[in-house]
Amino acid sequence: MSLDEIKIGGMGASRRRVEDNRFIRGKGNYVDDIVLPGMLHMEILRSPLAHARIKSIDTSKAWAIPGVRLVMTGEMMASRNLAWMPTLSYDTQAVLATDKVRFQGQEVACVIADDPYIAKDACEAIVVDYEPLPVVVNPVQAMAPGAPLIRDDKENQHDNVVFDWEVGDKDGTEKAFAQADVVSKLELHYPRSHPSPLETCGSIADFDRATSKLTVYMTTQAPHIIRAAVAMVAELPEHMIRIVSPDLGGGFGNKVPVYPGYVASILASILLERPVKWIEDKTGNLISTGFGRDVYLRGEMALRKDGKILGVRMHTDSDHGAFFSDAQPSKFKIGLMHSAFACYDIPAAHLTARGLYTNKAPGGVAYRCSFRVTEAMFFQERMVQAAADDLGMDQAEFRRLNFVRDEDFPHRTAFGFLTDSGQYAKCLDVGLEAIGYKDFLKQKEEAKKRGRLLGIGISTMTEPLGAGNSREYDILGIKMFDSAELRVHMSGKAILRTGAKSQGQGHETTWAQIVAHELGIPADDITVEEGDTDTAPFGMGTYASRSTPVAGAAVAMVSRKIRAKARKLAAHLLEVSEEDVEWELGRFYVRSSPDRGVTIQDCANAAYSNMPDGLEPGLENTAYYDPPNLTWPFACYIATVEVDPGTGVWDVLNVVAVDDCGVRINPMIVEGQIMGGLTEAYAMASMQFITFDAEGNCVGSNYMDYLLPTAWETPGFELHEVVTPCPHHPIGAKGIGECATVGGPAAFVNAVMDALKGTGVRNIDMPLLPDRVYEAFTTRRDISGMPPVKTED
């Protein structure tokens, strides 16, 4: 009899997260928990100014402090050709500043000492003489004639433009606009925010002179990419580098780039021949490591009177900070921004994108999203609402009218993506039903008569998750496939390793469930291990919701390879030919006599103790998976709000989420991901942003100024599901980790804008802080987050 898949923790089981056992007991093993014999501590001295020439650095007082082992400056790095390092996007970034500092918080010097207190004291004893330079804090200033040149270190760089890029059909789009009855326009800023994982970045570099081997424990979402980068920067052979990413306290895209601190700790360990630990403090993390977003978007939509969208034009000016150091697939300079409008059937579209350097920390990491998809979907759904309003159409009906229909898949989007599956209208219906759409509209009208402002916001979107395929997606030329290696022991227990790297997603739990589904080995019998480049198969790591679509697929495929071999062993044990063997979960049996069978565990035992002649012993294998396409989950988020006209404060009344991420491996984990994502969406909409004053000072360098929502103010969420299996993924799954962060913000903003409908206000830039809402409501004009930010009255 076949096993009960839920009982063995297979697909569809809301199995408890196995990793939580150690996390809840305080037994996690984070980088800062690791203590090596003879370990020293590193601190970084950061620039207080956003743009300044370094005239001199005097380290003598730091060297004089007892317990100081090494003081490193840019000059010293330069003498070893390490002052600059390549970034993951073909730019360069200063490891320690030599010529000038280009953002507040930039790394200027490092001290390595016996303990972190001494290192901090010594950093304060370093005297740097700066000559302040004019500061550029936004794209408008960056493009202005005569703007100070930020990257004067680069040959052939004569302005602050990082790239100019375009995609789509320019002429076709122009034709669409020529035929339009109505043209709707929208301009907005998606503000800069910081992924802010609770654990900051850090590393322990341990160079062993005797073996010439470098081991680095570090906070990275992509250990193998880091190994490639370290091999390049430190000019060490790859087999002499071991990167270990232990437990991670969150990543959210912040732990993909290569940071100067990692490189400095490596050099220090090589020079001192002792382990060197660097643990960034919270302020260091918030002001210097990979930001997200910070894009100015404007666009217009060509519309027919009956509501049909004829074409879309978009332009983005993205603020990358001083170095283009976020990882983007090399073909697509502004990531997957052109996935915008993918769920709508639009004949023509054109996007132009300009990237700009500013005197801000390097930005643009995929903060819980797939390469700029968050900005794309936010603009899309804000634009859709504005267009529906301009046409005087119901916002739900306008969406339904323009959705790609179920029978139209596969569908080529106007920007060239191939979407392959979905039931968009059904998801919308489930959402409208759950929120009580018609009733709410009535309630809203009633409330209005009594001076109360209610609003409802909808956001529907499909987004491309799970890069690659290798034809189109690479980082630094390395194609974006992934891998899994499965070793089934003699007892039928197993260890699985993948090239992904969990940082809270629960891979240890869900990967085992995929194996259980494919092989019938109970999930509890499977250990999952990731993050050590000496043991894990080569993979591109975890970000962009790629783990389940790519590494998860590899897990299914390697399990199938194991099953194929186990079938041979079963035939041998059952003394029949392979063709006569049938499979049911966990067991092979003889077709003609189903009672005669052997379990997968029996086969595992035979692989080591009783294999047939000519068959290799053992039951282990590896699979590399290169997905044929991205996966395209769909989501419908609806929020209702009430705005307080006396203060501009808005309260969330209800939130409904309908997610179609295909087949759900572990429904509980999926729901956790959606709730986490909606929390971040609410955060973006309501409070979470990092801004800069006119001097380039970062306002938001700590958790009192940079607001992350807590359980206290986060609203409740009601979750629903629709399942459209992914047609090309081996188990029908699609990405889900980021959908709510990506699609959620527009639902909240649209709801507040809906509450203000009729006041003439078309846009308030996020976050919708009470003062912005109040000002928009009372002055009846749009509120732009456009810097220079106001500081004084």
Next chain:
Amino acid sequence: MYPTRFNYESPKSIAEAIALLHQGGGEAKILAGGQSLVPMMRLRFAAPEMIVDINNIPGLDYLTVDADGTIHIGALCRHSDLEKSSLLMAHQPTMAAAAPVIADPIVRNRGTLVGSLCHADPQGDWSSVMMALGGIVVAQGPNGRRSIPAADFVKGPFQNMLAFDEIAIEAIVPAPKGIPNGGYLKLERRVGDFATAGVAVAVESSQGLIIRAGIGLTGVGGSTINATAAAQSLVGAPLTAGSIAHAADLAAQAAQPRSDHRGSASYKRQIVKTFVVRILSGVVESMERAA
């Protein structure tokens, strides 16, 4: 985040603590709840040479009400003690309204009201509450005790009237002469956030007339603001829509907010006005309910 080197002392009596402060000659700091001092030390905004931890001095954690209604809050009485106090809920609505909106539950478990007054943060909530209530801080130094009105206790941003070798022993809310009423409203961007603007209103009424009023403003000036003209305008008359609106205007005028990333000066003034109206309208409702 590593503070500079400091000496740590843990006295067992007030006299011992005062002696240590005296010995420290201005370089020593009291540690009460540590919810303001410790973050400042970690950020190296404060670098005291000596920490005098008063948490091991017995008998400072009290919250008592005298027979006449005078309230005493000891130096180690925590925000959470005040939040959970049924005494305050019954007798002191302004304090009862403020306690649960200070910081977050974790900070409230350690932070103290007296420490908050001493810290003199213009965005601290208790200073405006104490001003509105006409509260008093009792200080003790080598030369004995003295009482300082809360309205005079704050000298400027993060500066109080204590001498370097004085400890604030307790805060006192004087006995009310009428029926105490009032409230505290705070605009925050998130739980645990300091006030973008906060308004404390404390009134005492007798036979339908306001016989005493105090209004304190949080976060809308270089230090806590005592909106005396606004409060005074209410005294000697019943509360009406007109008198409330007038007091709200005067309070908004008394505010000296600055525009920053939390909002423009005019917005913050508007919040002050809205809050004064909302608190006093609530007072009217509760008086009507009582009558």
